Amino acid sequence: MKTIKAILVDDEENARLILNNFISEYCPNVEIIAEAEDVKAAVKLINKNEVDLVFLDIEMPNENGFALFDYFNKPSFETIFCTAYSEYAIKAFEVSAIDYLLKPIGVTKLKEAIAKVENKLLTKTTFTENISALKENLAEKEIKKIGILIGDGIVFMDLNDILYFEADGSYTTIHHKNGSDLTVKKIKHFEDLLASDKRFFRIHRSYLINISQIKKYSKKDGLSVTYDDKTLLPISREKKEEFEEFMQRNNIL
Known part of the structure; x- marks a missing residue:
């Protein structure tokens, strides 16, 4: 060098x-x-x-x-x-x-x-x-975009366009309004990065979700949230109480 x-x-x-x-x-x-x-x-x-x-x-x-x-x-x-x-x-x-x-x-x-x-x-x-x-x-006094390492470059995504992060071993798949992308970062990286953001919550060891984008929260047939009336994600039982408190604290429930 x-x-x-x-x-x-x-x-x-x-x-x-x-x-x-x-x-x-x-x-x-x-x-x-x-x-x-x-x-x-x-x-x-x-x-x-x-x-x-x-x-x-x-x-x-x-x-x-x-x-x-x-x-x-x-x-x-x-x-x-x-x-x-x-x-x-x-x-x-x-x-x-x-x-x-x-x-x-x-x-x-x-x-x-x-x-x-x-x-x-x-x-x-x-x-x-x-x-x-x-x-x-x-300028916005709010996190608007996040830089995500994808392939050999950094892609900037609007946080409001992200639906959820899905753990995939040492990788994470980011599901967004235009599809999905795989990044080499672990899901814990994004959980820590967005810890103070009221839109994101870790509902399961495999899922970090954008609560502003969910269509339905169901307590029947197992705890779950739904996106686009089709994508159903499980909420772990140990996260149920914390999740509901999080939703109430942010005036969603």
Whole structure:
């Protein structure tokens, strides 16, 4: 792997110093070639140099970090966001499949983020859609889209279009309004990712459902929910009480 040429963009000099020291000590394959304290300075550096990676603060004066992408139609660099955002915003980063470092930055997370960047640079994966999904999720103050690894790329799905997730060993089949797709992630990954979303509930070890899309909840002939008047999914008995409480809490029952 060739050396990753990177720039740091943060309005706080001390924050740049700390990150620079961490990278110098723990990430020998990353070379910090320049630093900027705002977006406009960062744009000049990117246009002037060959930049593989940008460590980008979000909350800065004049223009926030997202403004950087208004200057590039198709960014040729990878980005790791550095943020002190709230718990909700962090969830927005995760579902949008965006790499981020939560301030104060930890060495382990830094190494993990760099490893992901290395893989993206090798596969030449673009992340334009990731940024669009992240900005939409943050603007709406609600998770709208989720990035899902399918095949050799990431597909963004509107959560309202997803019917349910079905466990398939170490994989998960995602059933949605336009069909179904298989992803290499386990169903627990999606359960954790959507834990704070009031639309999703794990009714069975094999099923994580979107309760806003169910057509019927039946207590007869075994507990179950129905989609499209035909797809019937079982609710495990140990989940019955928790499921009904969940539905009542969200004013559905």
